[in-house]
Amino acid sequence: MDKAMPNWAFRGMSFFFRVRDTFEPRARVLQEVQLEPGFQVLDYGCGPGTYIPGIADRVTDRGRIYALDLHPLAVERVQALARRRGLDNVRTIRSDCQTGLPDESVDVVLLYDIFHMLSEPQDVLAELNRVLKPRGTLSVHDPHIDEQVIVGGVTQGRLFELKSKGQRTYRFRKL
Numbered sequence: 001m002d003k004a005m006p007n008w009a010f011r012g013m014s015f016f017f018r019v020r021d022t023f024e025p026r027a028r029v030l031q032e033v034q035l036e037p038g039f040q041v042l043d044y045g046c047g048p049g050t051y052i053p054g055i056a057d058r059v060t061d062r063g064r065i066y067a068l069d070l071h072p073l074a075v076e077r078v079q080a081l082a083r084r085r086g087l088d089n090v091r092t093i094r095s096d097c098q099t100g101l102p103d104e105s106v107d108v109v110l111l112y113d114i115f116h117m118l119s120e121p122q123d124v125l126a127e128l129n130r131v132l133k134p135r136g137t138l139s140v141h142d143p144h145i146d147e148q149v150i151v152g153g154v155t156q157g158r159l160f161e162l163k164s165k166g167q168r169t170y171r172f173r174k175l
Contacts, residue, residue, distance in 0.1 A: 004071040014048040032139070034108075042110065053085065078090065113144075
């Protein structure tokens with residue numbers, strides 16, 4: 001499966017995200033996905049955790065956030081972020097595909113800024129389909145690739161269909 005990028009590259013990416021978030025706050029992306037108090041959310045490919053505070057604000061302490069990444073520094077940064085902010089509902093998962101979560105246990109999966117990096121996207125989508133509740137949402141945001149690649153890539157395995165398109169995200173429902 002996928003290999004973690006070198007630590008120097010992860011640190012550079014994290015710095016770039018901090019700069020990016022100054023001009024394009026992650027809250028603008030999260031506006032397009034319905035997150036409600038009590039929701040179970042999987043941030044797949046969480047990186048340094050730039051979406052975690054916004055998710056936590058929306059799901060409140062009644063919800064749960066699973067932050068998955070294959071890079072050890074990503075997991076460490078999210079754990080530190082959760083401790084600093086007192087987010088007791090954040091759980092980290094270090095993996096390149098399998099979540100370890102129960103079947104149909106997640107309300108929303110965020111696949112943000114990562115789809116273009118997946119070496120085996122259909123394996124990942126199969127796992128996301130497995131953990132997503134029947135009426136759950138897969139929200140995809142990846143400014144590195146165009147709409148045809150995103151929609152075609154997510155729907156080709158016939159696990160998901162496009163539900164709606166926002167200004168920044170694509171929302172899919174499981175089939």
